[in-house]
Amino acid sequence: MFLRDQLAGFCSGLRFDDLPRDVVEFTRLLITDQVGVTIAGARNHLNAGDADVAAFFKELGGKGESSLVGEGCKVPCLNAAYCNTVVGFGGDAMHRSAVHLSCLVPAAIAAAERQQASGKDLILATVAGVEVIARVAQALGSDSVYNRGFHPTSLCAPFGCAVAAGKLLGLGKAALSEALSIAATQAAGSSLWPQLPHAPRTTRTQVGNAAQSGVMAALLARLGVVGAASIFEDPRGFLAGHSANPDPARLTSGLGTVWEVKNTTFKRFWVGIYNVPGLEALLWLMREHRIRPEDIQGMTYKLPTAVVPLVGSPDYPLNDSMKSSRYVLAVTAYKGEKGMLLNREYQNEANLKDPGHIELFKLIDVVADPELDKFFPGKWPCVLTVRTRDGREFTRFHDQPAKGEPENPFTPREIEAKFRKVVSPVMNPDKMDRLLAILRHLEDVDDISEMASLMASK
Secondary structure (H helix, E strand, O other): OOHHHHHHHHHHHOOHHHOOHHHHHHHHHHHHHHHHHHHHHHHHOOOOOHHHHHHHHHHHOOOOOEEEOOOOEEEOHHHHHHHHHHHHOOOOOEEOOOOEOOOHHHHHHHHHHHOOOOHHHHHHHHHHHHHHHHHHHHHHOHHHHHHOOEOHHHHHHHHHHHHHHHHHHOOOHHHHHHHHHHHHHHOOOEOOHHHOOOOOOHHHHHHHHHHHHHHHHHHHHHOOOOOOOOOOOOOOOHHHHHOOOOOHHHHOOOOOOOOHHHHEEOOOEOOOHHHHHHHHHHHHHHHHHOOOHHHEEEEEEEEOOOOHHHHOOOOOOOOOHHHOHHHHHHHHHHHOHHHOEOOOHHHOHHHHOOHHHHHHHHOEEEEEOHHHOOOOOOOOOEEEEEEEOOOOEEEEEEOOOOOOOOOOOOOHHHHHHHHHHHHOOOOOHHHHHHHHHHHHOHHHOOOOHHHHHHHHOO
């Protein structure tokens, strides 16, 4: 049996009652978190240029199937999956395999609204989708993907989104197998953009495309379109084409016993995930040794080799500064934890033009440390050294679980607190409370349309 058929067989046969209780609850929290992040991104237009994406799809028109978040209208399901993914990228949860889940949840919600699916259906589809996106990423090896210039999320998300949408469309094993093969031919994405001072819009449009492509794969499979059965095994297939050291066995190992959704990290800080260890290490060093920002003579931030090109650009960022380690460390030194917590205010013009931030940015080096490669991508470690003007030097190796990682998880109360913090500035309190009430009891909801409508309301 081909690997795609084994994956499809497991996912097509998976029922809500098969899910352990903790998996259901964790997935509900994942959906809650992504809904909040997506609303915040859409209504604040936190990502410059995202408003233009929504305007494009509104002008394009088409059958109103699924809601555009924050736009008060419906568009075809494919387009809602694309646009809602674009605006929700950044503060979203991330799987251990180094793939973002901002594609999967918006795609699943768009398909669920189209099908007038229940909350249980949405939770089940999300679990199945995470299983697949994570396993494809693990089979590729995200470090190898980065080294080849690809973007793991953009490559792997079409598979997970195809399975999530396929579950909601009621696809059987045969059609779901074809959806996976079709998704493989749609997968694309470059990791060049983090190295540029002015991040191009493809930073987010490629993940939007991944969500849309996955849903499209499921819809095409339902119509009878077929793909290559050996798409994972063939030496010219997906895994071999995108990774120097693929491990196809990771696609199916532990299916039904290891639930990949539980290997997800929720973000406490609205920064690139590989900057979180350095941020926490810097806060610890400054607190422990009473270092003031004006005391700092320089810093060296060591990271796994594959990560440095993603966050280590020597150029001062002109936008999308959450990815720049130098900028995040500079602003953290001056603003502290509150400067990064659950918002993107640190990217405002005042912070970007602050002379202190600019000067400290110049004093920070980001370098690769091969000793850290053995931890990646399962862990995201760092070594941060801070040098002070009076000749002292302090170093911290940081590989402890950050708040939000599986070993140091958010509680349901903390997830709701994050939701309120990011959503309350942009949504009527009564609507926000109603939306939270729906999410809190998602598995009891017969039709998620009201949830989607609240997300879309202006």
